[in-house]
Amino acid sequence: MSEVLKNYDLEELKKLDNDHHMHPFTDYKGLEGEGGSRVIVRGEGCYLYDAEGHKILDGMSGLWCTNVGYGRKELAEAAYEQLLELPYYNTFFKTTTPPAAKLAAKVASLLPDNMNHVFFSGSGSEANDTNLRLARHFWQLEGKPNKKIIISRENAYHGSTIAGASLGGMSAMHKQAGLEIPGIEHVMQPYWFGEGGDMTPDEFGIYAARKVEEKILEVGADNVAAFIGEPVQGAGGVIIPPKTYWAEINRICEQYDILLICDEVICGFGRTGNWFGHQTLGIKPDIVTMAKGLSSGYLPISASGVGDRVYNTLYEKGGEFFHGYTYSGHPAAAAVALRNIEIIEREGLVEKVRNETGPYLAQKIKELDDHPIVGETRTLGLLAAIEITNDKAKRTRFEPAGKAGTICRDEFFKRNTVMRACGDVMVTAPPLTIEKSQIDDLINTARECLDATAKELGVI
Ligand SMILES: *Cc1c(COP(=O)(O)O)cnc(C)c1O
Numbered sequence: 505m506s507e508v509l510k511n512y513d514l515e516e517l518k519k520l521d522n523d524h525h526m527h528p529f530t531d532y533k534g535l536e537g538e539g540g541s542r543v544i545v546r547g548e549g550c551y552l553y554d555a556e557g558h559k560i561l562d563g564m565s566g567l568w569c570t571n572v573g574y575g576r577k578e579l580a581e582a583a584y585e586q587l588l589e590l591p592y593y594n595t596f597f598k599t600t601t602p603p604a605a606k607l608a609a610k611v612a613s614l615l616p617d618n619m620n621h622v623f624f625s626g627s628g629s630e631a632n633d634t635n636l637r638l639a640r641h642f643w644q645l646e647g648k649p650n651k652k653i654i655i656s657r658e659n660a661y662h663g664s665t666i667a668g669a670s671l672g673g674m675s676a677m678h679k680q681a682g683l684e685i686p687g688i689e690h691v692m693q694p695y696w697f698g699e700g701g702d703m704t705p706d707e708f709g710i711y712a713a714r715k716v717e718e719k720i721l722e723v724g725a726d727n728v729a730a731f732i733g734e735p736v737q738g739a740g741g742v743i744i745p746p747k748t749y750w751a752e753i754n755r756i757c758e759q760y761d762i763l764l765i766c767d768e769v770i771c772g773f774g775r776t777g778n779w780f781g782h783q784t785l786g787i788k789p790d791i792v793t794m795a796k797g798l799s800s801g802y803l804p805i806s807a808s809g810v811g812d813r814v815y816n817t818l819y820e821k822g823g824e825f826f827h828g829y830t831y832s833g834h835p836a837a838a839a840v841a842l843r844n845i846e847i848i849e850r851e852g853l854v855e856k857v858r859n860e861t862g863p864y865l866a867q868k869i870k871e872l873d874d875h876p877i878v879g880e881t882r883t884l885g886l887l888a889a890i891e892i893t894n895d896k897a898k899r900t901r902f903e904p905a906g907k908a909g910t911i912c913r914d915e916f917f918k919r920n921t922v923m924r925a926c927g928d929v930m931v932t933a934p935p936l937t938i939e940k941s942q943i944d945d946l947i948n949t950a951r952e953c954l955d956a957t958a959k960e961l962g963v964i
Pocket residue numbers: 568626627628629630632661662663664734738739767768769770795796
C-alpha cells in the first residue's frame with residue numbers, strides 16, 4: 505500500500521473522490537459529512553487493506569462476489585493473456601471467441617440437466633433485464649402474448665436498472681423513479697422472523713408461497729409469464745425461507761404453467777454448499793440468473809441459464825432474438841470466469857462450504873443466540889444473518905428502525921471488519937476460502953459489536 509501513498513496524496517485523493525465521484529447507493533452530503541470515503545488499495549485472501557494501512561477482514565466478499573478471495577494471480581494472468589491475444593470481439597456477427605464458447609459449455613454443465621444454454625450479459629441487473637425479455641418473448645412465441653406479468657416478492661433485490669429495480673421489491677428504489685414498470689406484481693416475502701406472526705416457520709412457508717398462488721388467481725394465470733425469486737434473499741437481509749416454501753412454489757409454477765426464474769446472483773457458485781442455491785433448496789428453475797461469483801468479481805460478467813423448454817421455443821419458432829449487449833460474452837471476462845470456476849473445482853470450495861465451513865459458521869453464530877439484543881441467527885452455507893431485536897419473544901425492533909443496525913455496522917467498521925446492515929439485520933457472506941480461525945475472528949468481533957450496540961442503546 506506504500507505504493508499508493510507514494511503515487512497519491514491521500515487527502516488529495518479523498519478530495520477528488522468527494523468532488524467528482526458519485527457513489528452508488530450513497531447519501532452525498534452524508535458521506536462528505538463523515539469525512540469522505542475510505543480508500544481501499546489492496547486485497548489478499550479474505551483481507552482488504554486501506555490506504556492508511558489497516559488490515560480489514562472482509563465478511564462481505566466485496567459485494568457478495570469475491571468467492572475465491574482476493575489476490576488470485578492466475579485470474580490476473582487469465583485476463584492478461586486474453587487481453588493480449590484478443591481483448592475484444594463481439595458475439596453478434598455469427599462470431600464467437602474461445603473463452604465465450606468454453607464458458608457457456610462449462611456453466612451449462614453445472615446447471616440442471618434440462619438447462620443447456622447460456623446468454624451472457626455484463627451485470628446481474630442486465631441478466632435480469634434479459635430474463636424479463638426472454639420470459640415475455642417465450643410466451644409470445646407460444647401464442648400466449650397476454651402472459652406478461654412477472655410476480656416477484658417485496659424486499660427482493662434483482663438489480664438497479666429500470667427492469668432490475670422494478671423486479672426487485674425495494675420500495676425506496678421504486679419511489680425515486682416512478683417505478684415499477686407496468687406488468688410487475690409483488691407479493692409477501694418468506695420472512696418468518698419479520699412477518700411470520702404466531703405461525704410456525706413451516707406453516708408460514710406455505711402461507712407465503714400461497715400468496716403467489718393468490719396473486720396468480722387475482723390477475724389470471726393467462727396473464728402471468730413468470731415468478732422470479734432469489735433462493736435466499738441476499739440484500740433483503742439473508743432471508744432463508746422455511747423448508748416448506750420452495751416446494752410449494754414449484755407446485756404453483758407447474759400447476760399454473762408459469763416460468764420460474766431463480767436469481768442466483770448471490771447463491772450461485774458455491775455460496776450455499778452446492779454450485780447453486782436451487783440445488784440446495786430443491787427449486788426447479790426454467791431460467792437462472794448468474795453474476796457476482798461467476799467471476800468472483802474480478803471482471804464484470806453475468807449470465808442467464810436458459811432451460812430447454814424456453815430455448816427450444818426460441819430455436820423452433822423465434823427467428824432472430826433482438827437482444828444483446830456489446831459486452832455479451834466479453835472474452836477477457838469469460839476467460840477469468842472460466843479460470844475462477846476451475847479454482848472453485850480444484851480447491852473443492854463447494855465441498856468445503858458444504859462439509860466444513862458452512863456447518864462451522866452455523867455452529868459458531870448460534871453462540872450469539874443468547875445475546876440480549878439478538879432475536880435470531882440463521883445461516884445457509886456461507887450466508888448468515890443476525891437479527892437485532894428489542895424483544896426476543898415478540899421479535900420487534902428498536903426505534904427508529906435501522907438505527908441499531910447502523911450502530912452495529914459502525915462498530916464493525918471501527919474493528920476493521922466488514923459486516924453489512926440490512927436495516928436491523930447484520931449479514932455476512934465471507935469468501936468461500938475463509939478458514940475456521942477467521943470465522944472465529946468474525947464471530948468474536950460480532951459479539952463485541954453487539955455488546956457495544958446494546959450499550960449504546962442503553963440495554964446493558
Ligand atoms: C447484486 C444482485 C443483482 C444485481 O447485480 P449487478 O451486477 O449489481 O447488476 C441482482 N440480483 C441479485 C440477487 C443480486 O444480489
